[in-house]
Amino acid sequence: MRLKNSLLLLLTATIWGVAFVAQSAGMDYVGPFTFNCARCLIGALVLVPLIVAMDRGKRRQKEVPAENKKVLILGGICCGLALFLASNFQQFGIQYTTVGKAGFITACYIVIVPLLGLFFGKKCSPLIWGAVVMAVVGLYMLCMTGGSGGINRGDLLMLVCAVLFSVHILVIDYFSPMADGVKLSCIQFLVAGVLSGLFGLLFEEPKLSQLLAAWVPVLYAGVMSCGVAYTLQIVGQKGMNPTVASLILSLESSIAVLAGWFLLGQQLNAKEITGCVIMFGAIVLAQVPVGSKRENTVAEN
Numbered sequence: 001m002r003l004k005n006s007l008l009l010l011l012t013a014t015i016w017g018v019a020f021v022a023q024s025a026g027m028d029y030v031g032p033f034t035f036n037c038a039r040c041l042i043g044a045l046v047l048v049p050l051i052v053a054m055d056r057g058k059r060r061q062k063e064v065p066a067e068n069k070k071v072l073i074l075g076g077i078c079c080g081l082a083l084f085l086a087s088n089f090q091q092f093g094i095q096y097t098t099v100g101k102a103g104f105i106t107a108c109y110i111v112i113v114p115l116l117g118l119f120f121g122k123k124c125s126p127l128i129w130g131a132v133v134m135a136v137v138g139l140y141m142l143c144m145t146g147g148s149g150g151i152n153r154g155d156l157l158m159l160v161c162a163v164l165f166s167v168h169i170l171v172i173d174y175f176s177p178m179a180d181g182v183k184l185s186c187i188q189f190l191v192a193g194v195l196s197g198l199f200g201l202l203f204e205e206p207k208l209s210q211l212l213a214a215w216v217p218v219l220y221a222g223v224m225s226c227g228v229a230y231t232l233q234i235v236g237q238k239g240m241n242p243t244v245a246s247l248i249l250s251l252e253s254s255i256a257v258l259a260g261w262f263l264l265g266q267q268l269n270a271k272e273i274t275g276c277v278i279m280f281g282a283i284v285l286a287q288v289p290v291g292s293k294r295e296n297t298v299a300e301n
Contacts, residue, residue, distance in 0.1 A: 043226025076187025096154025
C-alpha cells in the first residue's frame with residue numbers, strides 16, 4: 001500500500017511538473033484568477049461522471065459505506081480555500097520572479113510541512129529530516145542557476161505560496177482518511193473555482209475570446225493538473241506521512257526541468273543533473289523504514 005501511494009504521488013508530481021508549461025502559456029491570454037477559475041471548474045466537472053459511476057458500482061455490489069457528509073463538505077471547503085489561496089499566490093508570484101527561483105521557493109514546502117506538522121504532533125525520524133536537507137540542496141542546485149538576483153515581490157509571493165501549499169498538504173492529511181478522495185477533490189475544485197471566479201470578476205476583465213484562445217493550456221491544467229493530479233494527491237496521501245508525501249510531490253521541480261530537456265530540447269548542465277540525482281536520493285532515503293516500522297516491513301515481506 002505504501003509503495004502504491006508513493007507511485008500515485010510520483011505520478012501527481014509528474015503531471016504538475018509538465019503543467020508548469022501550461023500555466024506559463026495560459027498567462028499570455030488571461031489573468032491569474034480567470035485561469036485558475038477555469039482550470040478548477042473544469043477539474044470539478046471532470047470528476048462528476050467518475051463519482052456517479054463509482055456510486056452506481058457500489059450500489060450494484062451492495063457496498064455502500066456510511067459517509068459523513070458534514071465531514072466531506074467541511075473538508076472540501078477547507079481544502080478548496082487552501083488551494084484557492086496557494087494557486088493564486090503562485091500565479092501572481094511567477095509573473096515577478098524567474099522560473100528557477102519560483103520553482104525553488106515553491107518547493108520549500110518540503111521544509112515547511114514538517115515544521116508545521118510539529119504543531120499537530122506529526123513527528124519525523126532523523127532519516128526524514130536528512131531527506132529534507134538533501135532535497136533542499138538538490139532543489140537549490142537544480143533551480144538556482146546563474147543570475148538569480150535578490151529577493152523581490154515575486155519571491156515573497158512565492159514564499160507565501162509555499163506556506164499555503166504546506167497548509168493544503170496538512171489539511172488533506174487530516175481529512176483524506178475520513179472522506180471519499182474523489183468527492184473531496186471535486187468539492188475543493190468547486191470551492192477554489194468559484195472563489196477565483198468571484199475575484200476575477202472584481203479585479204480582472206475575463207472574456208470568452210481570451211479563454212478560447214487559451215483552451216489548450218486551460219484544458220490541460222483543468223483535466224490533468226486539477227481533475228487527475230489533485231485527486232491522485234488526495235488518494236495517494238491516505239496513510240502517508242505528510243513530510244514523505246511532500247518530498248515526493250516536490251519532485252515536480254525536477255520533472256519540470258527533465259520535461260523541458262526531453263520535450264523542448266533544453267539542456268541540463270552538470271550542476272542541474274547533480275541536483276536531480278540528490279532529489280531522487282532524498283526520496284529514496286525518506287522511504288527507508290525506521291525502528292518498529294522496519295520490523296513491521298520485514299515481517300510483511
